[in-house]
Amino acid sequence: MGQSDNQSSAEKGDRIAKLLARAGIASRREVERMIEAGRIKLNGQLVTTPATILTSLRGVTVDDKPVAAPERTRLFAFHKPAGLLTAERDFSGRPTIYTALRNALPQGTPRVMPVGRLDLNTEGLLLLTNDGELKRAMELPSSGIERTYRARTFGDISQSQLEELIHGITIDGVRYGKIDANLERRTGRNQWVEMTLTEGKNREVRNVLEHLGLEVSRLLRTRYGPFELGDLARGQAVEIRKEQVERFRASLKPGK
Numbered sequence: 165m166g167q168s169d170n171q172s173s174a175e176k177g178d179r180i181a182k183l184l185a186r187a188g189i190a191s192r193r194e195v196e197r198m199i200e201a202g203r204i205k206l207n208g209q210l211v212t213t214p215a216t217i218l219t220s221l222r223g224v225t226v227d228d229k230p231v232a233a234p235e236r237t238r239l240f241a242f243h244k245p246a247g248l249l250t251a252e253r254d255f256s257g258r259p260t261i262y263t264a265l266r267n268a269l270p271q272g273t274p275r276v277m278p279v280g281r282l283d284l285n286t287e288g289l290l291l292l293t294n295d296g297e298l299k300r301a302m303e304l305p306s307s308g309i310e311r312t313y314r315a316r317t318f319g320d321i322s323q324s325q326l327e328e329l330i331h332g333i334t335i336d337g338v339r340y341g342k343i344d345a346n347l348e349r350r351t352g353r354n355q356w357v358e359m360t361l362t363e364g365k366n367r368e369v370r371n372v373l374e375h376l377g378l379e380v381s382r383l384l385r386t387r388y389g390p391f392e393l394g395d396l397a398r399g400q401a402v403e404i405r406k407e408q409v410e411r412f413r414a415s416l417k418p419g420k
Contacts, residue, residue: 180204181214183221185296187234188275192300203227235274237295239409241391242268242401244290246382250281261290268401279303279388280311280364288313288385289393292401301416302389305363312360312387313369314348317378323347325376326357335375340368360387 178186181195184204189195196214198204204211207223218224221231242265244250249260261278269276276292279302293299301307326345333340341363348356357378359369370380386393390412396402 177217177219179214180206180211180216180218180224182297183218183234184224184226184231185300187221187231188277188294188296189226189231191277191296195296198226235294236406237298237409237413238274238276238293238406239295239298239391239404240269240273240276240292240401241393241396241404242290242292243393243396243398244282244287245398246285246287249284250278250290258284264399265292265401268399270403282385283367283370283383286383286385287398288383289388289391289396290385291388291391298413301413303364307416308362309389310360310362310387311364311385311389312358314384314386315357315359315369315373315378315380316354316382317357317373317380318354319376319378320353321347321355321357321376321378329359329372333372333375335371338365338371340365340372343372 181192181199184190184195185192190198192214195204199211199214202210203226205225205228206216206218211224221233224231242261244261245264247259248264249258251260252262254260265276274294276294277296277299279291279293279299282288282290291302302309323346326347329343329345332342341361344360346358348358350356357373359372361368369383373380384393390408391404
């Protein structure tokens with residue numbers, strides 16, 4: 165066989181980082197760090213680059229444990245309570261989402277990773293998946309996936325001020341893209357504000373509302389793409405139907 169045959173075979177495979185992410189081991193970026201740390205081997209030999217091309221995960225080990233074949237893609241909706249970190253562990257001992265997920269997810273659920281993050285004091289819809297590639301696609305700003313939040317605020321604000329956010333806003337040198345914001349019910353100087361955005365930059369909703377002179381006392385994410393929090397009880401999780409997940413995945417832009 166010539167070089168072209170080998171090249172053709174390689175082109176049919178995928179990078180090991182992509183395959184391990186697809187298998188739910190970790191995100192691509194985390195896999196790259198694991199490779200740097202010498203935790204991943206192929207047929208007993210250390211993998212030194214995430215660009216290693218494979219057609220399967222046969223012979224691959226992580227921390228000397230064989231990697232199982234990837235399960236089908238699964239997606240869960242979790243109602244994150246305030247006071248939980250969106251992290252696997254916290255060295256200062258603060259509780260994380262995984263503390264609550266032990267009881268919220270059914271037994272036998274594969275390792276799941278959060279899609280994006282919610283701040284410590286932000287509650288509401290947090291999606292979790294065992295598929296690192298889907299996680300990555302859903303987090304990319306270029307995917308244009310809408311996220312909707314409801315914020316309980318105190319202060320003076322008008323609907324016309326909120327409507328200016330549709331053009332985006334720059335705060336302390338950070339540019340936030342368009343935000344569809346609407347004033348909900350008001351009692352005195354207290355009101356609920358609903359905001360829909362696509363970027364989801366760090367503390368974006370809080371930063372924008374505080375810049376407008378409002379104090380945020382509660383922040384709740386109610387929607388991520390087509391998936392809604394609905395009446396899911398705080399601290400509970402539910403699996404999204406396979407058909408819904410497949411339909412959503414097919415709607416994502418190619419390469420995103």
